[in-house]
Amino acid sequence: MKIPNMLDAKKRNKNEVKYTEYNVDFNNFGENKKFYVRTYGCQMNEHDSEKIKGMLSSVGFKSAEDINDADVIILNTCAIRENAHDKVFGFLGVLKHMKQSNKNLIIGLCGCMAQEEVVIKEILDKYKQIDFVVGTHNLDNLLKVLKEKIDTNNRQIEVLSYEGDVVENVPVVRDSKYSAWVDIIYGCDKFCTYCIVPYTRGTQRSRHHEDIINEVKQLVKDGYKEVTLLGQNVNAYGKDIYDNYTLANLLKDVAETGIERLRFVTSHPWDFTDEMVDVIAKYDNIMPYIHLPLQSGSNKILKLMNRRYTSEEYLKLYKQIREKVKDSSVTTDIIVGFPGETEEDFNETLKVVNECKFDGAFTFAYSPRENTPAALMKDAIPEEVKMDRLHRLNEIINKYSNEANKKMLNTIVKCLVISESEKDKNKVCGYTENMKLVNIVGDKSLIGKIVNVKITDTKSFSLDGEYVEEY
Numbered sequence: 324m325k326i327p328n329m330l331d332a333k334k335r336n337k338n339e340v341k342y343t344e345y346n347v348d349f350n351n352f353g354e355n356k357k358f359y360v361r362t363y364g365c366q367m368n369e370h371d372s373e374k375i376k377g378m379l380s381s382v383g384f385k386s387a388e389d390i391n392d393a394d395v396i397i398l399n400t401c402a403i404r405e406n407a408h409d410k411v412f413g414f415l416g417v418l419k420h421m422k423q424s425n426k427n428l429i430i431g432l433c434g435c436m437a438q439e440e441v442v443i444k445e446i447l448d449k450y451k452q453i454d455f456v457v458g459t460h461n462l463d464n465l466l467k468v469l470k471e472k473i474d475t476n477n478r479q480i481e482v483l484s485y486e487g488d489v490v491e492n493v494p495v496v497r498d499s500k501y502s503a504w505v506d507i508i509y510g511c512d513k514f515c516t517y518c519i520v521p522y523t524r525g526t527q528r529s530r531h532h533e534d535i536i537n538e539v540k541q542l543v544k545d546g547y548k549e550v551t552l553l554g555q556n557v558n559a560y561g562k563d564i565y566d567n568y569t570l571a572n573l574l575k576d577v578a579e580t581g582i583e584r585l586r587f588v589t590s591h592p593w594d595f596t597d598e599m600v601d602v603i604a605k606y607d608n609i610m611p612y613i614h615l616p617l618q619s620g621s622n623k624i625l626k627l628m629n630r631r632y633t634s635e636e637y638l639k640l641y642k643q644i645r646e647k648v649k650d651s652s653v654t655t656d657i658i659v660g661f662p663g664e665t666e667e668d669f670n671e672t673l674k675v676v677n678e679c680k681f682d683g684a685f686t687f688a689y690s691p692r693e694n695t696p697a698a699l700m701k702d703a704i705p706e707e708v709k710m711d712r713l714h715r716l717n718e719i720i721n722k723y724s725n726e727a728n729k730k731m732l733n734t735i736v737k738c739l740v741i742s743e744s745e746k747d748k749n750k751v752c753g754y755t756e757n758m759k760l761v762n763i764v765g766d767k768s769l770i771g772k773i774v775n776v777k778i779t780d781t782k783s784f785s786l787d788g789e790y791v792e793e794y
């Protein structure tokens with residue numbers, strides 16, 4: 324049993340990261356069995372779940388449409404906010420009942436929560452329904468751990484507190500046939516004081532650019548239209564392994580594979596260089612959409628958050644992006660109620676929001692994450708003050724989001740149609756180049772195509788449109 328240790332997870336050692344190939348051969352031990360994976364959190368987790376499904380499928384497991392038909396249920400968890408934790412612990416109650424009526428059911432837990440010492444202690448103590456845990460650093464060991472559980476019937480906890488290898492060619496079952504996630508960098512070295520990620524995902528480790536480019540070339544051959552490059556901080560790409568090859572180089576090389584649409588998330592303003600902006604502006608197939616977390620507009624709070632930029636520097640970068648990248652849209656993340664945030668600090672945030680007029684924002688009331696520096700800070704903000712600020716901020720964000728969407732009314736835009744609309748079977752939905760969700764009157768034959776769409780109506784969070792013609 325290997326359980327995580329937060330003190331070890333906080334250390335940054337100088338050990339060289341190993342680059343290895345996935346090499347697991349367990350015959351078909353999953354034959355006649357079904358799995359169900361439930362994912363919480365960010366795009367990195369979505370993509371990790373595609374790898375979990377890929378590894379399970381590689382040894383004969385089939386995907387269960389309904390959770391009640393599954394022999395193995397895996398929760399791929401998120402630790403970024405308290406409510407992500409609560410959702411998982413709440414669902415474990417449901418799984419306890421399922422396990423009582425099906426003694427053979429196997430339940431596993433992966434993802435960022437698996438890396439948290441407090442969580443594992445709680446699981447060992449109170450959540451006997453969990454049969455195995457695998458951490459983020461050794462996810463490629465999933466089959467070994469699961470097989471051990473099946474063979475011995477003993478509970479398995481395998482979580483490393485130091486970075487794992489960069490493992491290439493892990494099997495993957497992608498959720499979409501048109502739009503693919505591609506990891507470019509794992510971990511994060513920014514240590515924003517409110518964030519648990521540097522401890523749950525470890526030090527930053529870039530994949531070799533040849534491996535990324537080959538993966539995208541294969542996706543192009545397989546008919547994929549869109550690729551999103553993934554990392555907790557994509558702008559730091561290459562810094563750990565190259566002297567002279569950055570995200571700007573990678574964007575250029577991936578754009579030149581001929582993929583029709585190229586995106587990347589998530590950006591950190593501090594690592595965002597002029598060269599990166601120039602490359603995004605130059606290539607038509609790099610989509611004009613950037614998610615640029617602001618977090619706060621107050622320099623005092625930015626410093627307490629260890630964000631390493633000032634609001635002036637953020638605004639300079641923001642303006643540069645808007646000026647150089649034609650028809651771009653920019654969204655952001657903002658936290659209100661960080662310890663020590665005064666009304667004045669909050670007004671600084673509103674000032675930046677009013678200047679940027681973001682296309683949209685993910686806004687949050689600060690909640691402390693155990694084991695982060697911010698959790699020890701004084702001057703906690705009362706809940707009602709946080710909620711009041713969040714409410715006021717959201718009103719302004721929604722106003723600008725509405726305004727940005729209204730500008731697109733009656734224009735004809737290119738959309739990659741990705742699925743049927745959930746609400747209306749006579750509609751499909753897709754994304755514009757600048758990442759606006761559009762519900763389109765049209766039939767299922769459009770799914771997987773890039774089509775021209777006329778925008779007929781706009782809302783705060785989506786657009787309505789009519790199919791015009793194939794692009």
Ligand code: SF4
Pocket residue numbers: 511512513514515518519520521555556591
């Ligand atoms: S950049 Fe900051 S917020 Fe983003 S993952 Fe790294 S530490 Fe967390």
